Amino acid sequence: MTSQLKLYNTADRRISEFKPLVPGKVGIYLCGATVQANPHIGHIRSGVNFDILRRWMIACGYEVTFIRNVTDIDDKILQKAELEGAPWWAIAMKYERAFTEGYRILNVMPPTYEPRATGHITQMITLMEQLIASGHAYAPGNGDVYLEVRSLKRYLTLSNQKLEDLQPAGDADTTHKKDPRDFALWKAAKPGEPFWPTPWGNGRPGWHLECSAMAHAYLGEAFDIHGGGLDLIFPHHENEIAQSEAAGYDFANIWMHNAWVTASGEKMSKSLGNSLQVIELIKRVRGIELRWYLGSAHYRSMLEFSFEALEESSVNFRRIEGFLQRAKEATGALPDFDLSDEFRMAMNDDLAVPTALADISELVKLGNTALGNNNLLEVARYASQVRGALFILGCDPFDEIFATGSTLNEELVGKLVELALEQRTEARARKDFAAADAIRDQIQALGIALEDTPQGVRWSVGK
RNA sequence: GGUCGGAUGGCCGAGAGGCGAGGCUCAGGACUGCAAAUCCUGCUACACGGGUUCAAAUCCCGUUCCGACCUCCA
Numbered sequence: 001m002t003s004q005l006k007l008y009n010t011a012d013r014r015i016s017e018f019k020p021l022v023p024g025k026v027g028i029y030l031c032g033a034t035v036q037a038n039p040h041i042g043h044i045r046s047g048v049n050f051d052i053l054r055r056w057m058i059a060c061g062y063e064v065t066f067i068r069n070v071t072d073i074d075d076k077i078l079q080k081a082e083l084e085g086a087p088w089w090a091i092a093m094k095y096e097r098a099f100t101e102g103y104r105i106l107n108v109m110p111p112t113y114e115p116r117a118t119g120h121i122t123q124m125i126t127l128m129e130q131l132i133a134s135g136h137a138y139a140p141g142n143g144d145v146y147l148e149v150r151s152l153k154r155y156l157t158l159s160n161q162k163l164e165d166l167q168p169a170g171d172a173d174t175t176h177k178k179d180p181r182d183f184a185l186w187k188a189a190k191p192g193e194p195f196w197p198t199p200w201g202n203g204r205p206g207w208h209l210e211c212s213a214m215a216h217a218y219l220g221e222a223f224d225i226h227g228g229g230l231d232l233i234f235p236h237h238e239n240e241i242a243q244s245e246a247a248g249y250d251f252a253n254i255w256m257h258n259a260w261v262t263a264s265g266e267k268m269s270k271s272l273g274n275s276l277q278v279i280e281l282i283k284r285v286r287g288i289e290l291r292w293y294l295g296s297a298h299y300r301s302m303l304e305f306s307f308e309a310l311e312e313s314s315v316n317f318r319r320i321e322g323f324l325q326r327a328k329e330a331t332g333a334l335p336d337f338d339l340s341d342e343f344r345m346a347m348n349d350d351l352a353v354p355t356a357l358a359d360i361s362e363l364v365k366l367g368n369t370a371l372g373n374n375n376l377l378e379v380a381r382y383a384s385q386v387r388g389a390l391f392i393l394g395c396d397p398f399d400e401i402f403a404t405g406s407t408l409n410e411e412l413v414g415k416l417v418e419l420a421l422e423q424r425t426e427a428r429a430r431k432d433f434a435a436a437d438a439i440r441d442q443i444q445a446l447g448i449a450l451e452d453t454p455q456g457v458r459w460s461v462g463k
Numbered sequence: 464g465g466u467c468g469g470a471u472g473g474c475c476g477a478g479a480g481g482c483g484a485g486g487c488u489c490a491g492g493a494c495u496g497c498a499a500a501u502c503c504u505g506c507u508a509c510a511c512g513g514g515u516u517c518a519a520a521u522c523c524c525g526u527u528c529c530g531a532c533c534u535c536c537a
Contacts, residue, residue: 013467075535075536076537144535146535149534156466159466159467159532159533160466160467161465161466161467161532161533162465162466164465165464165465165466165533166465166466166533166534176535177535180534181534182534182535183534183535184534184535186535187535188535206535207534207535208534230467230468230531230532231531231532231537233466233467233532234466234467234532234533234534235532235533235534235537238534239534259468259531260531262530262531265469265529265530266529266530266531267530267531296475296476296486297475297476297477298476298477300468301469301476301477302468302469302530302531303475303476304475304476306474306475308474308475308487309474309475309476309487311487312474312475312486312487312488313475313486313487315486315487315488316475316485316486316487319486319500319501322500322501323501326500326501352477352478353477354476354477354478354484354485354486355477355478355484355485357476357477357484357485357486358477358484358485358486359484359485360485361484361485361486362485365501365502368500368501368502369501369502371501372494372501372502428496431496433496433497436496436497437496437497437498440498440499444498444499449499449500450498450499450500451498451499451500451501452495452498452499452500453500453501458499458500
């Protein structure tokens with residue numbers, strides 16, 4: 001299917017029409033987590049943003065291969081292992097699970113494949129051998145392997161910097177490096193550190209090598225989209241490009257970067273404590289509401305976090321959700337999946353989610369009016385367009401991933417609520433409003449919302 | 464110092480030369496026994512100073528403020 005999808009490319013800082021390298025297919029590589037702490041909403045926002053991209057591309061008819069890596073060996077992981085008094089691999093596994101759980105709660109589709117750095121040492125060694133053979137990397141003999149940045153035809157094209165403008169590292173190793181700006185592909189293992197044998201000695205992967213090796217392994221020498229957080233542009237993505245191009249690969253065609261979540265105008269960091277971890281926030285709002293919030297701003301805009309904004313975003317979502325529920329009850333069937341032209345146009349415009357949200361609001365308004373007029377044909381039409389849009393955004397309230405609690409308990413609660421409501425209806429029938437309101441107050445105090453409609457009483461369990 | 468991004472109404476958040484996105488809040492109205500839900504109406508905006516233009520939140524020049532990144536440490 002012909003796509004009019006336009007995407008912003010960090011490499012040329014322009015929005016242009018997306019053209020897949022292979023017609024009908026898309027390869028996406030997303031830099032995933034370095035598993036050394038619990039996921040906070042900044043990490044997960046990236047997952048959500050690229051999940052929306054993936055869902056939209058699938059909706060556009062593409063067959064998408066989505067690779068999101070796990071970096072499970074890294075300086076910070078080793079530090080954390082020291083701190084927590086556990087083996088590094090136990091730390092990595094523990095936090096990898098935490099990330100997987102965070103993605104699951106927010107309905108981020110599992111990647112097609114999720115490669116771990118430590119599972120691809122062989123590919124990294126092969127890549128280093130290629131780079132040494134081509135004269136772009138060197139092993140000074142201490143067990144390290146460096147990429148020689150001055151040997152590159154081009155470097156720093158993504159961040160548009162000049163090599164000479166880079167601030168030299170304060171304590172850059174000049175005894176082994178030819179140039180202080182050369183970066184480590186591979187690091188010699190210090191005593192006590194994990195290592196893998198290589199032709200240059202025992203060591204472990206450097207910062208950036210794993211992504212080049214894994215992208216190559218699963219997506220080939222050239223692929224469509226490479227994504228990640230804005231802060232990865234330099235040095236991580238520049239160095240990935242450097243390694244890959246020096247090895248003769250075309251590498252990524254388009255670079256996409258999501259902006260971060262800020263708090264008080266500043267990039268989120270661990271100094272803000274644990275409150276913005278997914279696991280904490282879902283105590284306040286449901287996973288679907290947190291996802292709605294994280295996905296609601298444009299992916300290239302900063303999302304200024306506040307509990308107030310999160311709360312009001314949830315209120316907005318509940319209005320949309322309420323319409324779909326009422327539409328389902330009125331029509332007696334789950335809404336279909338459909339998409340309005342406005343929604344399509346918005347998504348094709350570099351994933352203009354905020355514009356798409358405006359359209360959803362409009363559809364809900366029209367749908368609610370149709371409900372009021374009991375025009376079920378129109379209700380079904382608007383409801384399906386809303387549901388289709390929510391599915392793309394990963395927030396379909398009928399998705400079983402968001403179902404809560406056990407069916408058994410829900411049935412029981414339902415019957416008890418109905419019982420109480422019968423009493424109230426009887427009281428109202430005999431105009432005993434004091435008694436009727438007392439019953440309502442008590443039900444509401446339990447967190448159950450009531451609405452009197454011409455068809456009878458609706459009730460729903462609030463958050 | 465270099466590179467990149469930002470400043471929009473009470474709040475969140477789009478837009479990027481011309482009819483004031485959308486949401487949340489608030490006020491009023493319709494509906495309701497009262498609520499709730501829903502719909503309708505209304506309310507405040509484009510950091511500052513110049514300039515271009517018939518027309519600027521949007522383009523140009525300058526200023527202020529904020530943020531991010533700058534290599535085995537991030």
